[in-house]
Amino acid sequence: MKILVANPNSSEICTDVIKKSACRKVTDPNTELVFLTNPKGTKNIDCGFADYQSVWSFIRAILKKVDEIHPDAVVLAGFGNVGVFALKEALDIPVLSISETTQTLACLMGHKYTVLTMLKQFIPYQEDLVRLYRLQDKCASVRGINMNVERACSEREETLNQLKEEILKIVEEDGAEVVVLGCAGLCGYDEELQALVGLPVLDPVTVTVKVAEMYVQTGLCHSKKRKFAAPPQPLEDYFWDGNGSGK
Amino acid sequence: MKILVANPNSSEICTDVIKKSACRKVTDPNTELVFLTNPKGTKNIDCGFADYQSVWSFIRAILKKVDEIHPDAVVLAGFGNVGVFALKEALDIPVLSISETTQTLACLMGHKYTVLTMLKQFIPYQEDLVRLYRLQDKCASVRGINMNVERACSEREETLNQLKEEILKIVEEDGAEVVVLGCAGLCGYDEELQALVGLPVLDPVTVTVKVAEMYVQTGLCHSKKRKFAAPPQPLEDYFWDGNGSGK
């Protein structure tokens, strides 16, 4: 089985972090992970504006890669909208975004879960996504630590401390008992944090790759009727660039 | 006052329809409407896939035009997401989408309203938008007539009949009493339909241009704190094309 794991931004450093999280729990010897970095993506998807400016090319890059390597499933490794519904329309193989999939799984693990993201400014955007997935009754809160991604990568000790403190508030103030790490920059922090706080802390890339593997083994896919029916026009016709179309 | 009315798709015919609806009710002699067609937009935005493939360039075209003509407000004349939240982040002048604005106004006019769109396949997408605006308790239903846009333009008589029949069901079955025309292709049908069915039928372009005018006269704008704060990075940095950035 081949799973395409696609990073919506153009940062290779970010793709490397995703790689580590993606591989950690794969057990099927037949599972091959192929990684893709969005060449025209923005450095970081940190607002709704960034989502639109990165995802158009992300979708095109994915479709091109799918034509080349014929994967069995696609994992969208950005914790945002990142075009998950658009790609479910375009493809008839499983498409799983780390944001939608991990939050859906988290529903099974507790009374309520919390999404822990970086910038506080990003909270309303993430709250909109929760409602788009219709999980607002299971999501206790979206919280941010207002630390930038670079620092989160370099100063591990302090980041852990800040995350831990925020997670304790989640339990005391929000009534949640499961944590979803809502940012690729936080990937790989799950196990240390889980040990510190005694709650499930989900690395969204790790979880989603495993769900993708399970989808393929089971033969699951999203419905192609109604919401995710193929776009009414041929796909290439949507790639109009003012002169002519083409991927 | 200058209002930029922007069509997210690349069809000039569609821009012409929008023009007619936009001008109809403008009363302030100082209101100047400037129209923009998205040169790289798809022919028609008829699914979530189309939205992503058209809106990235739509946003760039609008920002460029805003730099040139310094409008007082922007109207997004596509009945979909069309990047309304992304543009509210990017701009500190009023940004009003015909979908969000007309549905919000419709709340004032009845117990419940209905969105009348074309393709039935488009209904779940429109239902997601209703929830994004958090108006699901005022929206009785989204209904489609499954007629294509071209035919809607050419066979007026039959289109009117089909719309009328669907609207009667809205009242009888859905408990609604206000109709929002959810498609640029239906612009200009409002008055005839309203006469036929005896309910308010809202042309979203007409209504939204008037709200934009009112916003400017009153000095209203969306909040620039939290959800619509400016993107964390300089705007140009989001226009990365793999080599370098630029509008």
Next chain:
Amino acid sequence: MKILVANPNSSEICTDVIKKSACRKVTDPNTELVFLTNPKGTKNIDCGFADYQSVWSFIRAILKKVDEIHPDAVVLAGFGNVGVFALKEALDIPVLSISETTQTLACLMGHKYTVLTMLKQFIPYQEDLVRLYRLQDKCASVRGINMNVERACSEREETLNQLKEEILKIVEEDGAEVVVLGCAGLCGYDEELQALVGLPVLDPVTVTVKVAEMYVQTGLCHSKKRKFAAPPQPLEDYFWDGNGSGK
């Protein structure tokens, strides 16, 4: 165009405050504002009891005035229920209450808005109204400053300080970024406050008069089917006083 702006209570001082806010942004030289004070209204509408004791005569006074001056729209300038649905039933010209209209408009301006009222005792009443308008998913909170209206009028400096402090809590604790002033006594504070806090602060009278103007220019009105259909009996028959009827 003639707009009747009606104060549901009997305080002329209050009508004067309303007048100032109503006129500030009117731009159409053809717009004439006519003001009405409810002669039999209570001094202040500060609870559900007051609403019922003032609104019956308010409705009668408005209907009488409408018969006399034939306005194009009616603005109900009290931040409460003030009979808005009853008057939409009775009239087939636009009826816009400052409470319903301003909160509906605020939906367009941010992720969530907050209503800032005076007495804390009034909060559940205002929360009921939010649900009546079905806007509870857009309203982050209703907050009160527990200062009486007289003092709010006389001690401007301290009122501003208290309002400012409460608004900062709205952002930090409630996740809102738009403020609706929920009391006629707070009219005219909007611009100073907006400068202090950097958020949109809406004067409900100013906003609603402009929406009324826009309604008339566009030809909008509430639906007269179902919810706002004319009362089943002749209007005068509802004005029974135990002996005979009459306005």
Next chain:
Amino acid sequence: MKILVANPNSSEICTDVIKKSACRKVTDPNTELVFLTNPKGTKNIDCGFADYQSVWSFIRAILKKVDEIHPDAVVLAGFGNVGVFALKEALDIPVLSISETTQTLACLMGHKYTVLTMLKQFIPYQEDLVRLYRLQDKCASVRGINMNVERACSEREETLNQLKEEILKIVEEDGAEVVVLGCAGLCGYDEELQALVGLPVLDPVTVTVKVAEMYVQTGLCHSKKRKFAAPPQPLEDYFWDGNGSGK
């Protein structure tokens, strides 16, 4: 124990119907029922307009009667808003409206209940009340039979047939299994209907008088903190008539 049962409209015929339903199940030999007809009420409360035109005087009549006879509880025998929250503010004895009380009790009797009213035009008004009581998740539907009250009184056979047919739809189409008769005109139909359809059919007057009796025996009353705190001004000050006040 003395219970004041108050009819918000001015029809003595209606008060007679209420009387019959009120007395049917009273078992405590110490329970005395006192009836009041609102002398200035409209003939029938059949819309939001009627509610406001009847309730102001209804409230005054009740307060006057309460001062005279010192009842232990008040039952508001009109299936509408009829000022229930306003009277809970004004009084510190139990105030129970037949609409709020019966629907609340119905929650205990099934998965979902339905309100059966007369005019279809009245449905949105009743739906608003359901939401005001916050029972929308227990109320499957509000349905009307579009028969006028007079005919319902005179043509019993046909009324029963129409009610029965509508109730069957409630089970099949709405997923409800409890019926609340939502109109004083339907009082007294409960037992025959219940026998016909095999579902609980609640006469709201009968049920509410019994709840009032139980309240008094148990020493229950609504909270006088927050929502139903006494109005901020002395009650008489709200009875301003333009010259001076007075009950």
Next chain:
Amino acid sequence: MKILVANPNSSEICTDVIKKSACRKVTDPNTELVFLTNPKGTKNIDCGFADYQSVWSFIRAILKKVDEIHPDAVVLAGFGNVGVFALKEALDIPVLSISETTQTLACLMGHKYTVLTMLKQFIPYQEDLVRLYRLQDKCASVRGINMNVERACSEREETLNQLKEEILKIVEEDGAEVVVLGCAGLCGYDEELQALVGLPVLDPVTVTVKVAEMYVQTGLCHSKKRKFAAPPQPLEDYFWDGNGSGK
């Protein structure tokens, strides 16, 4: 009239507490209360696990007792699920649980109510019940004082103080004004607490026994169509013990 008041756990001390609360307000000289302790119940129902391990035998004990004494109604005197829906299926006399009934009644007494339980660990379980009853829009919060039941019984002074402090938070932080004591161990604290805090404090056993009495006097019962229809198989067939069946 005979009312069976059944304690789901096996503690006779607890049954004694229930007895006191049950009798306090009964006024009808014809009302006879019969008490039952679940012989195979756990000592205390303090989690979902305990509910399942106690309720199977609770149901059997009740059915047996019902066959013996033919009561007119059954009160389930445990503040949890305690099989209320299962028993409504099995019986066609009124079945009222103290948790569902008291919370439903509390809806009538204020804007919002709060459930006050003992262990904080029990809060999510109680929140699930609130949603099962579909009262989540009326329930402001579930709060716990984390004191064990034994101590609550022995150290009355301190328990009262802790309860009082928690109730003040309910008003200030949660916006509630009615308290439901959510634990049999707190029965009998209602009047003292009510005097201390000035809010209605409901003893669930007292309230529910009175509602049961009222049900019987009025002839009310839950619907036996749909949700509470009799189980599809004969009742005894559900009492399979691996060899043969029997009560």
Next chain:
Amino acid sequence: MKILVANPNSSEICTDVIKKSACRKVTDPNTELVFLTNPKGTKNIDCGFADYQSVWSFIRAILKKVDEIHPDAVVLAGFGNVGVFALKEALDIPVLSISETTQTLACLMGHKYTVLTMLKQFIPYQEDLVRLYRLQDKCASVRGINMNVERACSEREETLNQLKEEILKIVEEDGAEVVVLGCAGLCGYDEELQALVGLPVLDPVTVTVKVAEMYVQTGLCHSKKRKFAAPPQPLEDYFWDGNGSGK
């Protein structure tokens, strides 16, 4: 890895059906499935009454088996409550019910899903479960075909036809595009049905066993803080039988 797949009822025929569905998609050569039939379970869990009469012994049988074989996860193979929250409290290995797990997964596959069960009488029970999982915004409907389980097993052709017809209604009337088979008796119908209707049709046993496998491979488990914390008393103390305790 060892997964315990437990049938809450006492029918070995049913366990055989479960076995077939459970094994179909297991791919990991290290996955060992162990099956358990509840010796004291009722023949069929077809109402809330049956749930309580079967689950107490189901829980005990599972705990005993867990002590014996030390599985890595437990699958509860009954499409009902079947004590899923109680067992999550008692165990610190993954506990996955086929009802909760399959419905949660279905969220990812379409706009809305439908649960297809057998008896119509069972619908309100299933609707309660949907709300318990807080998935009511993703569940379009619960539908029943009113065929008994035996006949469903023997008359395959007709069952398929009836299921197909019901599923077409799901798409047309309910706006759903994913089907969850809500009954063990329907296990094994998924692939034929999926081919007939062109929508994903989920066999809940197959899906849940695969999720369990994925959980174990990934190291996931439900949170043991708050909702699923271990019961406050030692587990054996809950197994009181009136004389002494014991598994």
